[in-house]
Amino acid sequence: NAGVTQTPKFQVLKTGQSMTLQCAQDMNHEYMSWYRQDPGMGLRLIHYSVGAGITDQGEVPNGYNVSRSTTEDFPLRLLSAAPSQTSVYFCASSSEVAALNEQFFGPGTRLTVL
């Protein structure tokens, strides 16, 4: 199993550009989530999904969109990138609702918005 994979590893955007961060898991996990990690701020939940077709907002959802058309994939879309979105983004998955189970994290995507 590859576990949780994320692409790209690094990305530089200009303000106003849009892009999609990809996340895929091959463990048949129902629960998937996106976090951003900023220095001194820990991990903050952006969006999560409890299954295909179901998504919900986390702590910091503004400026991001998600969709979950399959169990395996959970892409994160930045509609109009802003410098405040410079961060490291982690995708995670869990076999059950994450609130009671181990989450498996991907290796992260480091995004810089100029």
Place this chain on the structure above:
Amino acid sequence: GENVEQHPSTLSVQEGDSAVIKCTYSDSASNYFPWYKQELGKGPQLIIDIRSNVGEKKDQRIAVTLNKTAKHFSLHITETQPEDSAVYFCAANQAGTALIFGKGTTLSVSS
């Protein structure tokens, strides 16, 4: 919603010493408290977790304690080794569907 406070933000110990990291949470309905370790350049990885029906859990050199009345839980690492150097995050569940993380503790173990 849930709020998780973690202390200290940095911790330096000598190899062989013990390290303790403490977290407090605000939502009395929270019932799952995991700890994650993040090594440089990698994603966080679960090292131990505890549920609200248990007061203490141990796995070799690491242990977690939970005080539901005071709403705090702690990570204890004994006989620290250089490879324990990493960032450690505590977390608590919120509304049954999400994990809220603390801001992290950078542990440095010097030999």
